[in-house]
Amino acid sequence: MQDYIKTDKGYAYEYPRAAVTTDSVIFGFDGQELLVLLIKRGGEPYKGCWAFPGGFLNMDETVEECAFRELKEETGLEPDQMEQFGVFSAVDRDPRGRVLTVSFYALIKKEQVSGGDDAADARWFPINALPPLAFDHSDMLREALAALKRDIYHKPIGFMLLDEHFTMPQLQRLYEAILGEQFDRRNFQKKMLASGVVEEQGVERAMGHRPGKLFSFVPENYDQMKEHDSRAKEF
Amino acid sequence: MQDYIKTDKGYAYEYPRAAVTTDSVIFGFDGQELLVLLIKRGGEPYKGCWAFPGGFLNMDETVEECAFRELKEETGLEPDQMEQFGVFSAVDRDPRGRVLTVSFYALIKKEQVSGGDDAADARWFPINALPPLAFDHSDMLREALAALKRDIYHKPIGFMLLDEHFTMPQLQRLYEAILGEQFDRRNFQKKMLASGVVEEQGVERAMGHRPGKLFSFVPENYDQMKEHDSRAKEF
DNA sequence: ACAAAAGTGTTGTAACTACACCCATGT
DNA sequence: ACATGGGTGTAGTTACAACACTTTTGT
Numbered sequence: 001m002q003d004y005i006k007t008d009k010g011y012a013y014e015y016p017r018a019a020v021t022t023d024s025v026i027f028g029f030d031g032q033e034l035l036v037l038l039i040k041r042g043g044e045p046y047k048g049c050w051a052f053p054g055g056f057l058n059m060d061e062t063v064e065e066c067a068f069r070e071l072k073e074e075t076g077l078e079p080d081q082m083e084q085f086g087v088f089s090a091v092d093r094d095p096r097g098r099v100l101t102v103s104f105y106a107l108i109k110k111e112q113v114s115g116g117d118d119a120a121d122a123r124w125f126p127i128n129a130l131p132p133l134a135f136d137h138s139d140m141l142r143e144a145l146a147a148l149k150r151d152i153y154h155k156p157i158g159f160m161l162l163d164e165h166f167t168m169p170q171l172q173r174l175y176e177a178i179l180g181e182q183f184d185r186r187n188f189q190k191k192m193l194a195s196g197v198v199e200e201q202g203v204e205r206a207m208g209h210r211p212g213k214l215f216s217f218v219p220e221n222y223d224q225m226k227e228h229d230s231r232a233k234e235f
Numbered sequence: 236m237q238d239y240i241k242t243d244k245g246y247a248y249e250y251p252r253a254a255v256t257t258d259s260v261i262f263g264f265d266g267q268e269l270l271v272l273l274i275k276r277g278g279e280p281y282k283g284c285w286a287f288p289g290g291f292l293n294m295d296e297t298v299e300e301c302a303f304r305e306l307k308e309e310t311g312l313e314p315d316q317m318e319q320f321g322v323f324s325a326v327d328r329d330p331r332g333r334v335l336t337v338s339f340y341a342l343i344k345k346e347q348v349s350g351g352d353d354a355a356d357a358r359w360f361p362i363n364a365l366p367p368l369a370f371d372h373s374d375m376l377r378e379a380l381a382a383l384k385r386d387i388y389h390k391p392i393g394f395m396l397l398d399e400h401f402t403m404p405q406l407q408r409l410y411e412a413i414l415g416e417q418f419d420r421r422n423f424q425k426k427m428l429a430s431g432v433v434e435e436q437g438v439e440r441a442m443g444h445r446p447g448k449l450f451s452f453v454p455e456n457y458d459q460m461k462e463h464d465s466r467a468k469e470f
Numbered sequence: 471a472c473a474a475a476a477g478t479g480t481t482g483t484a485a486c487t488a489c490a491c492c493c494a495t496g497t
Numbered sequence: 498a499c500a501t502g503g504g505t506g507t508a509g510t511t512a513c514a515a516c517a518c519t520t521t522t523g524t
Contacts, residue, residue: 005245011251012242012247013247017253018292100255100298184469184516185478186479191512211477212475234487234488403503403504420503421489445495448503469515
């Protein structure tokens with residue numbers, strides 16, 4: 001499976017090849033706003049700009065493995081699930097040469113962040129107060145958000161941003177932050193319960209907070225939601 | 236923007252690089268069944284097997300441009316729109332070396348096919364009677380179909396498989412072929428008209444067919460469908 | 471005591487599903 | 498004449514959106 005010739009100048013191929021990287025748009029939630037995890041670039045190009053964690057594909061890994069590895073190296077995070085949402089391949093998107101990026105997004109409980117591991121600064125930013133981003137990462141974020149909004153109806157991803165037990169208002173705030181619109185409390189709760197993906201848990205609540213019923217996510221019922229919700233109805 | 240060193244052995248890079256290709260899953264419709272366009276491989280590997288049209292990325296084109304160019308070269312087709320649906324990057328998916336494929340799908344009116352241009356045999360196959368496929372193209376097809384089923388609710392792609400004017404039963408057969416289920420004629424028509432994306436056209440019909448009202452696609456109303464249908468309702 | 475957040479139920483409306491008969495064409 | 502496919506409407510049911518007051522907690 002060796003397709004190159006090793007020369008003193010490096011790995012040689014018959015035709016030119018683009019470099020492949022992965023980038024990961026990591027969403028978090030602080031109870032109010034949707035957050036995005038960024039890394040400050042230490043070197044050129046775009047030195048000092050903020051960018052999504054990511055890096056070059058190794059020859060012994062898939063793009064999924066690459067995204068996971070790079071994220072872990074740069075932030076310490078190991079998300080349960082990463083969703084691929086697009087390939088960015090404009091010929092001039094990276095001044096260093098022809099670089100093609102496969103992009104992923106993931107949702108992470110904010111608490112999990114080991115604040116800036118070995119790598120440079122890693123920080124959460126509210127999605128509505130982002131610094132200038134490197135490369136075409138602004139486009140990337142836009143597409144990641146679009147993918148997230150699309151997927152939240154079909155995949156049980158939203159719950160990854162919350163603790164095991166959560167209150168309805170918390171869940172609702174999360175949905176409102178992601179979808180960017182407001183919902184009616186009563187209707188929201190009705191639909192969530194009707195879909196069966198959340199179930200009532202104990203009625204207790206730790207001190208220091210307002211009270212509130214606790215709910216938990218029921219993965220077993222997610223398949224139904226999938227069908228229920230993807231209009232398998234009748235056309 | 237030159238990131239390689241040209242040697243007598245070819246284009247040399249500091250680190251090994253995967254080759255990047257695009258493949259296109261082309262769907263057609265014969266009025267009854269969903270069809271897939273395949274190309275018979277003339278060379279190794281998988282000689283004699285059938286595969287999706289596609290090929291290697293050039294350095295001066297995006298993956299979208301590459302998919303379009305390769306499709307045109309191999310089949311003469313120039314679809315209006317191609318949808319990217321995934322990247323395939325298993326390390327051993329191509330015996331020739333490390334090859335990463337960005338996959339697209341497109342819908343094409345069957346009539347448009349210029350039956351096997353310069354390239355090898357290109358043939359339509361009913362989706363339920365496919366020959367053995369090369370590489371990981373069976374997985375690819377599965378994902379393409381899943382993407383198509385997902386997208387047909389949100390994007391006006393289904394109409395690309397029909398003539399400008401079509402009858403409701405034709406449209407319904409198309410949806411049934413794609414989604415793999417049967418619908419009630421009256422309800423199907425009601426929903427289609429209610430969504431506003433189809434409008435009644437003349438009542439005439441060419442001879443040699445059964446009669447039937449003709450409809451046409453109304454792209455202007457598609458945005459509404461998008462919102463209407465992506466549950467922008469209330470949660 | 472007051473402000474802020476959380477809990478709860480009902481009702482009108484719109485959308486969906488299920489269903490049966492007639493008509494036109496082609497054989 | 499018969500079989501096939503196409504056209505059309507209604508009624509029962511369910512899902513949805515809109516809406517206001519009470520209770521608890523924290524200040």
